[in-house]
Amino acid sequence: MPFAIRLPRPSRGLLYTLPVALLTVVPLLVVLSSVLDPQVEVWAHLLGYVLPGVLWNTLILVLGVGAGVLLLGVPLAWLTAVYAFPGRRFFSWALMLPLAMPAYVLAFVQVGLLDFTGPVQTLLRSAFGTSAWFPQIRSTGGVILVLSMAFYPYVYLLARNAFLTQGRRAVEAAQTLGMSRRRAFVSVAIPMARPWLIGGVTLALMETLADFGTVSIFNFDTFTTAIYKAWFALFNLPAASQLASLLVMFVLLLVVLEQYGRGARSYQVRSGHAERIALAGMARWLAAGWCTLVLLLAFIVPLVQLLLWVHDVWADDFDSRYPAFIGRSLLIAAMAALLVTLLALVLAYARRRYRDGGTRWLIRLATLGYAVPGTVLAVGVFIPVAWLDNVLLAALRPLGYEGLALFKGTLAVMLLALAARFLAVGFQPVDTAMQRITRSQEEAARSLGLNGRQALWHLHLPLLRGGLLSAALLVFVDVLKEMPITLMTRAFGWDTLAVRVFEMTSEGMWDRAALPSLFIVLAGLVPVVLLIRKSEP
Template sequence: MRQATSGPGRTRPVWTILTVATVGMLLLPVGLVGFGILTPSVEVWDQLWETRLPAMITSTVGLLALVGLGSLVLGAGLAWLVSGYDFPLRRIFTWALVLPLAMPAYVLGFVFLAIFDFPGPIQTTLRDLFGPDVWFPDVRSLPGAATVMTLTLYPYVYVLARSALREQAPATFESARLLGDGRIRALRRVVLPLARPSLAAGLVVVMMETLNDFATVQYFGVETVSVGVYQVWRGMFDRDAAIEIAALVLVFALMVMAFERIMRGGRRYSQKGGQRGFERVALRGRRAWMATGICAVVVTIALGIPVVQLLVWTLTSPASVIDLPRAVEYLGNSLFMALVAAAGCVVVGLFAAGGARFSRSPLAKRLAPLVTVGYGLPGPVVALGVLVVIGWFVAMTDGSPAAIALVSLTGLTYAYIVRFVAVAYGSIDASLEKVSTSMPDAAHTLGASPWRVLRQIYLPLAKAGIGAGMVLVAIDILKELPIVLMIRPFGFTTASVWVWSMASESRWATAALPALLIVTIALIPIGIYVGDANPLRSLVRVRERSRPQTDDATSSDPVP
């Protein structure tokens, strides 16, 4: 009889070493940037403070405040509207309000400028009707940038707020109504406080994405600390100064996480009662159509008008303007990098999730979730850290263009894995968690190695989660701009870089086709998830996992 060599309770050092090495590799770029906080250069900071740093900090704080507040009001308000009331087309808008998540801010930004800026059709028509001195708000401004980013980021708050409303036991709300509170007052005093963890989670994702952006804000002439990282790196080629600013971006990210903790109010939450949600009130007449109109306006402005405008540019512009061969080439580069990096994220995610299960070591179990840290950090921070690593390897080569290009492409893939492995890990870990422990334990008892158990039991049963994780990572990489813009080798261009480059030169029609392709492809996973009862909730919860975890659980009843 075959003797068991690998029991279910036995510690396996190989998997522990693999987990530690994986986490160390992913945390290295972050640590290199974080080291800039501990070793500041007085000369660099003096120069930055005397030039543009105060304006950058002011713009960053203002943008975070405006986008955060706008997304919170719009996302939570729409979630309450579709959860608490019945009106025409409510079922359609329940999932349609998620679709603007597919529209990158740097795409909506240039369409917004093309329509509303001084040469655009809106201001041109107003001047024709009311004369050349007609007033119109300055589009290229901080409020303009905040408006565009709010329209693309509010779905994060909307998805989590709507999920929280669906999960709340209605007894507390009904009790408030019986005590004489109206629906709005009960919402303010009961529902919103109980939904605070979800609102805080959605808000922190919005603020992180705002901090990550440096393309959209440049359209509008807004200089944030993230913009400063790119400008110092590309304009001055001063890596040390860029790392110093990236360290400041990292500080802002940590402050956002701390702000989220404050919003939670230091409470724990637990769910009691049923999960049937609130009883919706049927709106009639003008109020019903006003509710429909509000939802329609948001979806139309955030997605409908931009898509129509991109189609018009694509179908009516000359072939020389559209430049189809180049657009196809750059989209091919994007898809290649997306597939390679997504596969890398899945492999690393399997190492981390598998290591936590197979090593039986408390160290591996504690370290595995740290692979998600990169997803909670802005792209420029990750890019600067990886650029330092790339510099080490370039110094080992012969300095030929081919060697530098190979190291740069490898570094770009590495940066994508650091930034997006959390998406794959979250999906894979959730799928592996559903596998009953009895089968792998029985296989271990019979002498099967962990690798065989992973290959023959876990992978077949978790293939749906692995596939979903790979698709989500690929879509995120396809839309990503800061990392590829900072790390790409000379002559290598992706669809997102091409869109940003053409839009920065006001060549709207040339940017239209690749932008339209990015939006179309990004709609695929969203279209899959909106078929669920809780659209995209799992995707947003993956983003929640990138934050330091607490024992707080989103739910209904606060526990002191």
């Protein structure tokens, strides 16, 4: 009898999750594969003229923003979680409002306010003469300041959740050992909150590495702007791919360092929330003043300035083009939200039913896209699509087809890149809702004779309605704010609100960029409200 080798049969979980994971894996592999085929001329140009400045700027930006979000987010989280002072309940949720304002919107508003011709410096010169000095906003420090104000809520939100579980008991226990409150904060509270702090800083740094609009406004060259210029200014897609591969390796290194920073330590936290410590005298007003200052600079003043600019330009700027800008933005956001929500449902259902290691790893790979900058995904999606276009056009031309492209510049390419970028955003609320469905409920459905598909339709989907809606809303708003993928993969003339902001800020027309920005900021309030509802005890 011949000896037969029997290969292991793949689980259905792999069959469900592999096509979804390929959305993220293929662009990343395409970009990383460019390292295996280096072009001497391209690398000579990059090493001589691009990489030294880009690497230095990126390093300074990462270090500066990392320090900035910690200096802003951690003290604010400690104050609102542990102490009682005037306005604490308001500040506890209001300090998350800067998440509603994209970093590129905050950037051009701050430049418009604080630049030499802006109202702040103009007022200072009128009051103190031409000798009045003011720090330059168009500088490395200005970029770091703006990005720190835009991204500190990531650290604030996670650190506050950690501090809420400690409460005043951690401070009191430290004080019984002879520590002051300040030393208790440094020696006890910070080490106990370490995993949450690392997670918040990592999120902020990933957003920093992915940022394109802010650094473009400041003319501050980083990997994202270098990739865009290589593709659209130099028309050199190989150079863009080589730069993107370096950025991917930098981001993956950051992910590995984040996992290493967490280590294998176990952190025990107490459920519930302890009574807060009441601040007295000047300390209570200093705490309220610090929270007020950060909120003013990061959200209220920029929002008021946007409203003033919109009031000035509304009559002239809101013309027949704006319904098209809004319509395209809503269309692509709705399509991406529907696609991502469906894919997230597939992943969450596969994770629920299939517990094998292969399925778990594919789900992790599928949701890796949120850590990858949009410029990288745009390059990684465009290259295989362009290759497929060339193959199909070569086959169709003998049949009389004279078109220039089949897929390039279509909504399909943009949707693929957006789905890879924001799948993690949609997956989290759907998976969380799926975990709330108990095994006993599924067993009851099976006892009634329902098979897997029937249980999905009659049991899971009704119970997942809230998670699916949250996923769709979060993805919708993120796509509405997203700039680099839309800018780099859209069809010619297919402009959205984010593209309109980019075009107006590129020309220094801050007031005309305010109108589309206001629409985006108002839409961005939706996920912030959801976060507030979940985080406030």
